Structure formats: structure tokens, C-alpha cells
Amino acid sequence: MSLEPIKGLGASTTLSELEQTYDEWSGKYEEDMQRIGYPGPANAARLLRNLCPDPSTVKVLDMAAGTGMVGLELKRVGFNTIHASDMSVEIIKRAEDKGVYKRIFRCVMGEERLNAEDDFYFGITIVGCFSIPVKVAIFEELNRVLQPGGYLVASFRPNTWGEDDIYGYKAALNQSTKWRLVSDDLLDFHGSLNRDENHEFYSKWNFVVYQKI
């Protein structure tokens, strides 16, 4: 199974354990995702593109950017000024090699302030993250760096976006007066796996769009 490196990660995983996992997986991450099929990045890029009259004129930020698969899709649909951030230094090196990002900075989401100005970005994408607990303060930070009327496009593994809201992500976004829910769709995330003993992986994820009020 191609998702072996992240098997078993969840509520008790720390961010530094996750960072180490991605540092170690960085060289093979993309090959593994391509092997199972990975439509998640294209779905997120399309959602943001559909909200933007002219993608060539706006600035967007790809958080938890990984090796840059989302950045490539953002470029493909017409965005030009794309910045990126991730916590894994090794994975950031792979993203730099893509040449699609105009700026890349390291940030541990939920723990650190984003190194970006207030009201700066038209859109933010976060694809394939939030499967372990991230402090919900991150949503305040994301709101700060978005322009008024700007959009957050984020994917959530369905077990973290259910009624029980195990990590509090849904409450943090829905109960805030700074966000307006635009859409919430269950879309293809990755191809099916031939083994998933713990039933922990989902081939469709919730892709949600929130607008900064």
C-alpha cells in the first residue's frame, strides 16, 4: 500500500513525529501518490479557480504544500503568483525544485505565526492535511492573511469533519464570525488502496470552501 508511511497516524501523533515522517517520505511521496492516483490537488485548484475572475492577477498561498503537487495544478488553471509553506524542511526542498512557487517559507501551522502580511492573499489551499490535531488558532491566522472576501479551500479526511468534530475544526470555522461557509463537497481525493487493514483511509474527502467576511 502506497500510504504505508502515514499508516496509524492520528489523534496521538505529534506534529514533530509527523514532520519527521514527511522528511523521510519526501523523496518517494510523489511517486507513491501517483501510483494510487491523486486527484485531490486538481480538485482543490479547480474550486479556487472557479471563484476567481482572473487568476493571473491574484496572489495565492498553498499551505502544507508538500512537494508542490497542488502548486502545479494551481499553475495549470492559470494562477501565476503562488506562494507555499510547509513544516517539513526536506519536503520544502522538493517543492522548490518544482519552480512553480514565487516564495516558500517554513511554518508549523497551529504553532507559529504565518510569515505573511495581513489581508494579502486572494486564496489559500490546504490539501491533505489536518488528519492529526492542529491547534484551531491556525484558522485565525489564515483569516488574517486573506484579503476580505478571499477564500480558503481546504480538504478534510471525513473522520475529522463529521458530526463529532473530533479535533474541533468544524466548530472553529462555523462558529467564527470571520468566516462564511461557501461549499462543502465530498470529492475524489486519492485512488483506492488494495490494503487498508485499519479502515483509516478514505478515497473521497470533504473539500470545503470558506470566505473571509
Ligand SMILES: C[S@@+](CC[C@H](N)C(=O)[O-])C[C@H]1O[C@@H](n2cnc3c(N)ncnc32)[C@H](O)[C@@H]1O
Ligand atoms: C499529505 S501531504 C500533502 C502535501 C500536498 N498538499 C499535496 O497535496 O500533495 C501533507 C503535508 O502537510 C504538511 N503538514 C502537516 N501538518 C502540518 C502543520 N501543522 N504545519 C505545516 N505543515 C504541515 C506535511 O509536512 C506534508 O508536507
